[in-house]
Amino acid sequence: MKKYIKGKEKKLQYVKCNMCGKELEINKGILTEGALLIDYEWNxxxxxxxxxxxxxxxEECYDNLIKxxxxxxxxxxxTELM
Ligand SMILES: [Zn+2]
Known part of the structure; x- marks a missing residue:
């Protein structure tokens, strides 16, 4: 789950892994570790x-899931990484 800071820019306040509950690292509103963020609208x-x-x-729970x-x-x- 994630929460954004209120404002025009989409800055993250926090992100927690839904599987294990771990709080992920955020720096100035940006996620600074590997994670899969899903927002899916069912049709x-x-x-x-x-x-x-x-x-x-x-990332750890993602790896366990895909196993x-x-x-x-x-x-x-x-091929090109920024
Ligand atoms: Zn996790």
Whole structure:
């Protein structure tokens, strides 16, 4: 779960991993460690039409989660890193 600081810019106040509850590192409103932040709006074809689901996973929980997938995650390496 995450909370933004109120204002025009989307600055994070905190992010906690939904799986393990760990609070992730934030510096000046920016997440400074690996995490998967999900905000997903379910559509008409689901039973959750119009609901936006938000959840966040720390990198460790993400790694544990994907270990259990029958089909592995597609990983593409970007050639240019900023
Ligand atoms: Zn976690």
């Amino acid at each position: 008409y074809f689901s039973n959750k039409d119009g609901e936006i689901h938000s959840l966040d996973l720390c 259990n997938l029958k089909i592995p995650v597609d990983i593409e390496k970007r």
